Amino acid sequence: MTGTVRITDVTKEYGRIKAVRGASFELGQGELVALIGHNGAGKTTLMKLMLGLIRPTGGSIEVLGDNPAAGEFTGRRQLGYLPENVSFDAALTGGETLAFYARLKREPVTKALELLDMVGLGAASRRRIGTYSKGMRQRLGLAQALIGHPKVLLLDEPTTGLDPELRQTFYDLIERLAAQGATVLLSSHALTELEERAGRVIIMNRGVKVADGSIDRLRNIARLPTKLRLKVAPLAPDEMPSWLPAGALCRRVNGHVIEIDAAPERKLELLHRATASGTSVEDIDMLPPTLDELYAHFLRQAEQAS
Numbered sequence: 001m002t003g004t005v006r007i008t009d010v011t012k013e014y015g016r017i018k019a020v021r022g023a024s025f026e027l028g029q030g031e032l033v034a035l036i037g038h039n040g041a042g043k044t045t046l047m048k049l050m051l052g053l054i055r056p057t058g059g060s061i062e063v064l065g066d067n068p069a070a071g072e073f074t075g076r077r078q079l080g081y082l083p084e085n086v087s088f089d090a091a092l093t094g095g096e097t098l099a100f101y102a103r104l105k106r107e108p109v110t111k112a113l114e115l116l117d118m119v120g121l122g123a124a125s126r127r128r129i130g131t132y133s134k135g136m137r138q139r140l141g142l143a144q145a146l147i148g149h150p151k152v153l154l155l156d157e158p159t160t161g162l163d164p165e166l167r168q169t170f171y172d173l174i175e176r177l178a179a180q181g182a183t184v185l186l187s188s189h190a191l192t193e194l195e196e197r198a199g200r201v202i203i204m205n206r207g208v209k210v211a212d213g214s215i216d217r218l219r220n221i222a223r224l225p226t227k228l229r230l231k232v233a234p235l236a237p238d239e240m241p242s243w244l245p246a247g248a249l250c251r252r253v254n255g256h257v258i259e260i261d262a263a264p265e266r267k268l269e270l271l272h273r274a275t276a277s278g279t280s281v282e283d284i285d286m287l288p289p290t291l292d293e294l295y296a297h298f299l300r301q302a303e304q305a306s
């Protein structure tokens with residue numbers, strides 16, 4: 001993995017507000033990384049630091065081998081950025097807007113206009129942005145960020161305002177870009193949709209990085225229980241299956257479905273008991289901790305430690 005972004009012990013203060021506190025991480029070529037955290041956790045500040053729009057109070061930042069806040073930052077043209085609240089001149093058409101940004105980036109206009117088709121705005125390219133829906137403006141923002149095949153894409157809340165079908169198209173698109181070698185960092189509150197997509201998750205809390213890794217790795221660290229949902233023969237009102245070990249954390253979902261919280265080290269034993277001959281288990285679903293649950297766990301842990 002070649003590092004394209006290197007954040008080392010970075011702090012950013014706005015007066016007395018510490019927006020980022022001692023954050024360190026590297027992003028590699030072709031990585032699709034989700035940056036998650038509550039409002040004010042420092043996500044946008046980190047992106048602005050990577051773009052060179054603001055300077056860190058402490059620590060160092062390297063993007064594509066250079067300091068983005070340096071005057072002669074050569075990598076700037078290879079960065080794509082979709083801000084959280086994207087806004088364009090309502091009087092311009094989508095096509096005119098994209099042509100304007102292409103010229104700013106010194107990229108061929110015709111190539112940039114092809115991006116409108118890619119985000120499903122080809123038919124609307126001659127319409128004024130004032131007539132666009134929020135989802136259309138968001139897609140125009142994404143097309144703008146993609147001008148010039150950026151090596152690093154920073155997307156701040158990119159799926160806000162997109163309907164489920166467009167979200168799917170959006171993720172397909174960025175997965176393809178990552179597969180072609182782009183580094184994609186996206187901030188989001190939509191944890192459920194990130195669960196299947198992000199190869200890696202960075203969790204921020206009050207400016208501090210509190211977790212970093214693939215979802216499997218975060219599951220290993222958090223050691224939260226896996227839910228085993230079992231369909232069993234109909235149970236009497238207070239009955240529980242006899243094969244359940246004493247002390248098992250178990251609840252009835254309804255008269256023939258029970259759910260057990262299985263600690264990682266007891267998962268196999270419980271499965272074995274459930275499927276041993278003589279039990280009447282008809283079906284089993286294993287539900288590992290969701291990203292929502294992991295997120296809540298790491299935030300709780302960080303709050304307890306502070």
Ligand SMILES: Nc1ncnc2c1ncn2[C@@H]1O[C@H](COP(=O)(O)OP(=O)(O)OP(=O)(O)O)[C@@H](O)[C@H]1O
Nearest residue numbers: 014017018019037038039040041042043044045046
């Ligand atoms: N220009 C600024 N001047 C003063 N404080 C700022 C400035 N920009 C951000 N902050 C503060 O820094 C902290 C981190 O803000 P940031 O925008 O990075 O959070 P975020 O995680 O992106 O939140 P959101 O999800 O709401 O966008 C917040 O407390 C915010 O109020």
